[in-house]
Amino acid sequence: MAGFSYFPHTDDDIRVMLERAGVRNLDGLYSDVPADFIYQGEYDLPDAMSEQQVRDFFEKLGEKNTKLKVFVGQGAYDHYVPAVIPYITSRSEFLTAYTPYQCEISQGTLRYIFEWQSMICRLTGLDVSNASMYDGPSAAAEALRMAVACTRKRNKVIVSTKLMQNVLDVVKTYLKYPDIEVVFAWDVLDELGPDVAGVLVPSICRHGVIQDLTGYAEKVHEAGALLIEYCDPSALAVLKTPDEWGADIAVGDAQPLGMPICYGGPYAGFIACKQDYMRKIPGRIVGQSVDASGKRCFVLTLQAREQHIRREKATSNICSNESLMALWATVYLSLMGPEGLRKVNELSCAGAHYLYDELLKTGRFEEAFPGRPFLKEFCLKSKVDIPTLQQKLLDAGFFGALEIDGYVTFCVTEKRTKEEIDALVNVVRGIAL
Amino acid sequence: MKYYDKLIFELSHPGRIGYSLPAAALQQYPFFAEKCSSGAAADDAAKTDKATASLSFGEQRFARVAALCNIPKAILRESKLDLPEVSEVDVVRHYTNLSQMNFGVDTGFYPLGSCTMKYNPKINEEIANHPLFTGLHPLQPAETVKGAQEVIDGLDKALAAITGMKHFTFLPCAGAHGELTGLMLMREYHMARGDAARTKVIVPDSAHGTNPASAAVCGLEIVEVKSGADGLVDVESLKPLLGPDIAGIMMTNPNTLGLFERQIGEIAKLVHDCGGLLYYDGANMNPLLGKVRPGDMGFDIMHLNLHKTFSTPHGGGGPGSGPVGVGERVLPYLHTPQTSGFHGNFGVMLRAYAYILMLGKQNVKLAGPLAVLGANYIKESLKDCYKLPIPSVCKHEFVFDGLINDGAREGKAGATTLDVAKRLLDYGFHAPTIYFPLLFHQAIMIEPTETESLETLDEFIAVMRKIAAEAAEDPDILHGAPHNTPIGRPDETTAARNPILKA
Numbered sequence: 053m054a055g056f057s058y059f060p061h062t063d064d065d066i067r068v069m070l071e072r073a074g075v076r077n078l079d080g081l082y083s084d085v086p087a088d089f090i091y092q093g094e095y096d097l098p099d100a101m102s103e104q105q106v107r108d109f110f111e112k113l114g115e116k117n118t119k120l121k122v123f124v125g126q127g128a129y130d131h132y133v134p135a136v137i138p139y140i141t142s143r144s145e146f147l148t149a150y151t152p153y154q155c156e157i158s159q160g161t162l163r164y165i166f167e168w169q170s171m172i173c174r175l176t177g178l179d180v181s182n183a184s185m186y187d188g189p190s191a192a193a194e195a196l197r198m199a200v201a202c203t204r205k206r207n208k209v210i211v212s213t214k215l216m217q218n219v220l221d222v223v224k225t226y227l228k229y230p231d232i233e234v235v236f237a238w239d240v241l242d243e244l245g246p247d248v249a250g251v252l253v254p255s256i257c258r259h260g261v262i263q264d265l266t267g268y269a270e271k272v273h274e275a276g277a278l279l280i281e282y283c284d285p286s287a288l289a290v291l292k293t294p295d296e297w298g299a300d301i302a303v304g305d306a307q308p309l310g311m312p313i314c315y316g317g318p319y320a321g322f323i324a325c326k327q328d329y330m331r332k333i334p335g336r337i338v339g340q341s342v343d344a345s346g347k348r349c350f351v352l353t354l355q356a357r358e359q360h361i362r363r364e365k366a367t368s369n370i371c372s373n374e375s376l377m378a379l380w381a382t383v384y385l386s387l388m389g390p391e392g393l394r395k396v397n398e399l400s401c402a403g404a405h406y407l408y409d410e411l412l413k414t415g416r417f418e419e420a421f422p423g424r425p426f427l428k429e430f431c432l433k434s435k436v437d438i439p440t441l442q443q444k445l446l447d448a449g450f451f452g453a454l455e456i457d458g459y460v461t462f463c464v465t466e467k468r469t470k471e472e473i474d475a476l477v478n479v480v481r482g483i484a485l
Numbered sequence: 486m487k488y489y490d491k492l493i494f495e496l497s498h499p500g501r502i503g504y505s506l507p508a509a510a511l512q513q514y515p516f517f518a519e520k521c522s523s524g525a526a527a528d529d530a531a532k533t534d535k536a537t538a539s540l541s542f543g544e545q546r547f548a549r550v551a552a553l554c555n556i557p558k559a560i561l562r563e564s565k566l567d568l569p570e571v572s573e574v575d576v577v578r579h580y581t582n583l584s585q586m587n588f589g590v591d592t593g594f595y596p597l598g599s600c601t602m603k604y605n606p607k608i609n610e611e612i613a614n615h616p617l618f619t620g621l622h623p624l625q626p627a628e629t630v631k632g633a634q635e636v637i638d639g640l641d642k643a644l645a646a647i648t649g650m651k652h653f654t655f656l657p658c659a660g661a662h663g664e665l666t667g668l669m670l671m672r673e674y675h676m677a678r679g680d681a682a683r684t685k686v687i688v689p690d691s692a693h694g695t696n697p698a699s700a701a702v703c704g705l706e707i708v709e710v711k712s713g714a715d716g717l718v719d720v721e722s723l724k725p726l727l728g729p730d731i732a733g734i735m736m737t738n739p740n741t742l743g744l745f746e747r748q749i750g751e752i753a754k755l756v757h758d759c760g761g762l763l764y765y766d767g768a769n770m771n772p773l774l775g776k777v778r779p780g781d782m783g784f785d786i787m788h789l790n791l792h793k794t795f796s797t798p799h800g801g802g803g804p805g806s807g808p809v810g811v812g813e814r815v816l817p818y819l820h821t822p823q824t825s826g827f828h829g830n831f832g833v834m835l836r837a838y839a840y841i842l843m844l845g846k847q848n849v850k851l852a853g854p855l856a857v858l859g860a861n862y863i864k865e866s867l868k869d870c871y872k873l874p875i876p877s878v879c880k881h882e883f884v885f886d887g888l889i890n891d892g893a894r895e896g897k898a899g900a901t902t903l904d905v906a907k908r909l910l911d912y913g914f915h916a917p918t919i920y921f922p923l924l925f926h927q928a929i930m931i932e933p934t935e936t937e938s939l940e941t942l943d944e945f946i947a948v949m950r951k952i953a954a955e956a957a958e959d960p961d962i963l964h965g966a967p968h969n970t971p972i973g974r975p976d977e978t979t980a981a982r983n984p985i986l987k988a
Binding site for chain 1: 486488490492493494501503504505506507510511513514515516517521541543544546547550551553554555556557559560561562563564565566567568569570571573575577579580581583584585586587588590591592595597600602603604605606608610611612614615616617618619620622623624625626628629630631632633635636642643645647649650658659661662664665668669672695697698699701702703705706727733735745749750762769775776777778781782787796798799800801802804805808817818820821822823824826827828829830831832833835839841843845846847848850851854855858859861862864866877878904907910915916935936937938939943967968970971972973974975976977979980982984985986987988
């Protein structure tokens with residue numbers, strides 16, 4: 053039997069175990085499976101590889117990808133990842149642990165989730181958060197369902213088409229079958245009515261424009277609905293918080309908090325709400341308690357809300373989701389602190405505005421939304437052929453000018469240097485008008 | 486494990502920093518240099534701005550940057566951002582201390598039923614953290630992500646070979662997310678055929694709790710089918726439930742008692758004949774790995790938990806990955822539901838693919854059988870101390886219904902399943918899954934996996950026997966357990982009644 057490092061069994065071990073189990077051979081363990089269902093064929097898989105072969109295999113695959121300087125955001129932001137984060141998150145006590153059901157031997161996980169919840173509350177200004185969601189778009193969908201559960205006899209939600217496309221797509225998917233009516237609108241306030249449970253708006257729109265939500269909460273609340281804000285948690289260090297806008301629920305993706313862009317995942321979604329809606333928030337929540345001897349400890353709490361208790365009465369089926377990514381964000385926020393997170397925004401903002409100005413100076417673009425404020429991401433109207441522009445950038449090692457609604461979008465994080473920005477602008481200058 | 490009682494907020498000292506960002510980056514932009522002559526001048530200007538006198542230095546500096554970038558003050562944060570101010574070494578020590586209050590697969594044995602806590606190979610981590618993958622933006626053009634696409638295609642092909650399904654979608658980020666996606670596919674299939682009346686789904690009483698919850702959030706009504714005395718779905722009870730309103734059935738095979746639903750062939754025929762589909766909950770796929778394929782049993786839709794069957798780490802509750810596979814019938818709809826933002830948890834997919842390549846066609850055939858061998862070995866070694874309600878050969882897991890002798894006597898309550906679970910922690914093992922499935926009041930569900938050695942299983946058996954002996958002698962030893970962990974049993978009632986959910 054020897055020959056595979058993940059199976060510790062020797063032939064003798066197997067003999068001893070079979071004897072105790074009362075069967076003659078390994079096939080005997082499947083005597084209860086009808087013979088038709090025992091797979092007799094050869095599995096269509098490669099031959100087993102050695103570890104070195106596996107390493108080489110992926111090295112070759114990796115080389116088939118093109119390493120690019122990323123100048124696009126749209127929900128995945130290439131912020132700097134401090135060395136401490138992967139060092140901590142790869143500690144096997146965190147990495148290889150199960151969901152913290154046995155709290156006596158899971159205080160590490162429970163404490164960092166409590167810290168994560170606290171930090172999400174401090175960023176958003178809201179009262180309650182949970183142990184994370186799958187990603188931003190699915191968190192937005194869950195928040196809309198939550199709004200329906202929080203309001204009585206209201207089964208309609210309004211979703212701003214200013215949100216990024218993937219948020220719109222996931223929301224549409226999630227709300228299709230529980231039969232919640234979804235109205236997609238550019239001007240959400242025009243759609244308010246007595247049957248509306250919730251209104252979802254972005255704090256920064258798909259074109260990068262920072263939204264002025266003055267008066268939104270008032271009008272939404274007057275109509276008896278909840279205001280849900282989709283936000284970039286990194287930007288919340290400097291932009292008006294959901295609480296300051298009067299939102300009832302905040303959602304978004306925690307990816308900008310130090311997670312690699314990693315071809316789209318794993319990331320973590322977050323959700324936070326006002327105290328009034330605490331018992332309707334989906335997913336796991338960690339709370340503080342004491343043990344029998346009075347020591348401070350942390351436990352999964354308010355479990356009566358959850359799917360494994362409510363089963364067929366559940367309004368969400370989410371259970372464990374992105375715990376380690378929540379640790380990723382928690383360590384990031386601990387390292388950055390208020391000052392570091394502000395600086396990240398400052399540098400991203402300055403770089404983005406510099407790129408914006410320099411691109412306009414090339415004469416190859418026009419402003420798309422003149423005078424509208426943006427932070428690190430913006431759109432321009434291209435006067436040159438967009439596929440040509442994209443290809444020239446790719447050829448020079450840049451990923452930028454992603455097309456969206458006929459515009460081209462760019463994003464600058466603190467990772468992009470002035471030299472890189474200048475080099476990108478030079479490529480653009482070289483494109484014939 | 487040693488108790489450590491800090492929260493990161495309690496280590497905060499104003500002015501201390503844990504980040505390292507380029508110091509002069511702002512001043513290099515002529516945009517700023519022109520208007521402020523230097524970064525320092527910008528800072529000075531901000532300092533003397535009376536309107537912002539109540540702000541901290543950093544807040545003033547950002548206000549200045551915002552002004553230069555024409556971001557109106559009215560949309561800027563007003564409230565103080567109260568994050569910890571700590572040094573890098575504070576962060577490293579704090580989280581290292583936290584980690585030391587945690588148990589993981591690398592610490593010891595996890596006999597956790599239905600959770601498949603197998604060893605998480607280290608080469609997987611190395612590959613998942615490779616910059617040639619982690620540096621890819623999800624919206625990069627196809628010609629720049631050929632390697633990533635090959636990973637997805639290769640994993641799809643491998644999972645199809647292992648399960649007998651046609652293709653998989655990798656958008657779901659967890660098992661429950663996969664169930665939801667799979668049920669959406671079930672509904673898409675019926676709706677596309679104009680069969681809108683199929684709004685009920687059959688779920689056995691032994692199902693995982695997520696099954697009915699997923700069905701409910703997908704707008705389906707749940708019809709429960711009872712298990713027979715043998716712990717298997719009772720085909721005669723199933724028949725009257727079938728009709729034109731049935732969208733399908735959700736099955737876990739082997740079920741949560743670790744028993745193979747041997748009438749699955751007939752069940753599949755009955756459900757298909759009534760126009761319904763079969764959903765396979767892949768939480769219990771491990772015993773079938775390399776032996777039995779859900780596609781061959783007649784399942785139309787299934788999810789896998791890459792964090793169970795395919796060795797990716799659980800991460801203290803995620804990130805997982807719950808790819809959904811479909812057979813011929815449902816294939817046209819596979820890419821209809823967009824349940825997550827980009828391509829799913831790509832980092833987890835890399836790990837699972839690395840694992841499958843290590844297994845190869847040779848070792849995959851032994852994975853399931855060795856897992857099943859371990860479970861039967863433990864079951865047979867403990868059935869004289871713990872009640873075994875269904876004494877047949879099990880698959881990857883089995884369920885005891887509490888202690889045979891719980892030590893109950895005049896004036897003294899016996900030891901419960903919870904007590905046994907907590908006492909195991911004292912002996913350095915994780916607890917099994919307890920009080921599930923709901924079919925037995927004192928359920929203890931044990932699943933070893935194929936990565937545990939005979940010695941480890943023997944140690945576990947010895948400890949379980951010792952605990953049974955302790956219970957018989959004096960159940961109070963167990964009532965008070967655990968005794969050797971960083972904390973004792975928590976006060977969960979107060980935590981729920983007066984919730985403290987943030988610092």
